[in-house]
Amino acid sequence: MAYRVIVWGTGFVGKMVIAELVDNPEYELVGVIGHFPEEIGKDIGELIDADPIGLESSGDVDAVLATEADVVAYYGPTAEFAGENIENICKALRSGKNVVSTSMTPWVYHKAGHTPPEQVQPVEDACMEAGKTCFTTGIDPGFMNDIVPLTLTGVCGRIDTLRIQEILDYSTYTGSTAGMALGDRMSKEGVLQIPDVLIYAWGPTIYMMADAMGVELEKVDTTYVKWATPEPVEFVKGVVEAGSCAAVRFEIRGWVNGRPAIVIEHVNRIGHAAAPEWPRAKLEENDAYRIMIEGSPNVVMETTFRGEKDHDPNSGGCLATGMRAIHAIPAVCAAEPGMVSALDLPLAAGRGTIRLEKEESI
Numbered sequence: 001m002a003y004r005v006i007v008w009g010t011g012f013v014g015k016m017v018i019a020e021l022v023d024n025p026e027y028e029l030v031g032v033i034g035h036f037p038e039e040i041g042k043d044i045g046e047l048i049d050a051d052p053i054g055l056e057s058s059g060d061v062d063a064v065l066a067t068e069a070d071v072v073a074y075y076g077p078t079a080e081f082a083g084e085n086i087e088n089i090c091k092a093l094r095s096g097k098n099v100v101s102t103s104m105t106p107w108v109y110h111k112a113g114h115t116p117p118e119q120v121q122p123v124e125d126a127c128m129e130a131g132k133t134c135f136t137t138g139i140d141p142g143f144m145n146d147i148v149p150l151t152l153t154g155v156c157g158r159i160d161t162l163r164i165q166e167i168l169d170y171s172t173y174t175g176s177t178a179g180m181a182l183g184d185r186m187s188k189e190g191v192l193q194i195p196d197v198l199i200y201a202w203g204p205t206i207y208m209m210a211d212a213m214g215v216e217l218e219k220v221d222t223t224y225v226k227w228a229t230p231e232p233v234e235f236v237k238g239v240v241e242a243g244s245c246a247a248v249r250f251e252i253r254g255w256v257n258g259r260p261a262i263v264i265e266h267v268n269r270i271g272h273a274a275a276p277e278w279p280r281a282k283l284e285e286n287d288a289y290r291i292m293i294e295g296s297p298n299v300v301m302e303t304t305f306r307g308e309k310d311h312d313p314n315s316g317g318c319l320a321t322g323m324r325a326i327h328a329i330p331a332v333c334a335a336e337p338g339m340v341s342a343l344d345l346p347l348a349a350g351r352g353t354i355r356l357e358k359e360e361s362i
Contacts, residue, residue: 006031009075026352065095107136112207145205169286247275287313
């Protein structure tokens with residue numbers, strides 16, 4: 001029997017996930033809660049540039065949540081809008097649905113104790129009242145910081161340093177870069193330059209990896225470096241003027257035995273020419289995730305995500321993020337009530353991903 005899914009959120013990620021669910025026999029799309037007024041009442045097929053499927057996007061949250069379903073896949077806004085997300089997720093849980101989500105990535109490992117209790121407790125309470133489960137994932141923070149590197153640690157005899165790099169070119173990225181002050185004058189400080197903010201966002205994944213490997217962290221700290229472009233750089237949202245920030249490099253570091261042992265590093269550029277001395281991808285010109293383990297043995301793995309039709313790293317990475325939540329649904333539905341992390345769930349394989357073409361499936 002297929003898992004019945006309500007998708008809440010019709011933004012970039014939500015629409016791509018909907019397009020995949022329509023053809024996947026393991027999941028049945030039974031409801032869609034839209035976000036944009038112009039999409040309300042439209043057939044879902046129209047939203048994903050496909051044939052009508054007889055299901056409309058709705059703005060009536062209560063009516064959709066009254067639909068019989070196993071899970072709500074919540075693709076709401078980022079953790080910047082924590083209050084809105086908490087209210088929506090609790091409402092979904094109390095409607096009798098499990099929840100998988102990509103919005104509140106600081107929740108990927110709330111057990112670390114560093115996520116504000118006022119964010120966690122309402123969700124825990126809603127889970128227990130409803131007897132349902134809530135799972136949050138992402139890409140980074142998310143599966144490139146948990147199940148992928150932790151699997152590699154399981155083939156090592158000794159680990160001196162575990163480093164995970166996200167290397168991205170933001171030239172085609174249409175979302176906000178204000179948090180990094182990327183593209184702004186060098187004197188402007190982005191919110192991510194504040195150590196407590198970086199630790200709020202990525203610290204839980206550092207603690208998750210440490211707990212999974214059985215080590216106690218002495219501290220978690222951060223670094224942040226900016227790079228000024230010597231000449232103007234054009235990108236999708238305009239021009240980075242000469243002398244302004246065209247690249248940022250920051251780290252969140254978990255210390256063991258007096259040294260950084262678990263490190264999440266981001267190298268973000270606008271344009272491939274920016275910060276030429278900083279790390280680069282090897283499989284593609286840019287946009288990759290690299291896991292590097294120094295120890296016995298040394299391990300290096302690089303992963304890239306690209307959209308099927310446009311070869312764009314943004315669409316490839318965002319779809320992977322959304323589908324990680326979807327394929328966790330069977331495990332989440334089987335889990336005990338409460339907020340869970342990747343460490344609480346078994347392997348979530350891609351159910352229904354290998355299938356016959358439609359014309360051959362008779």
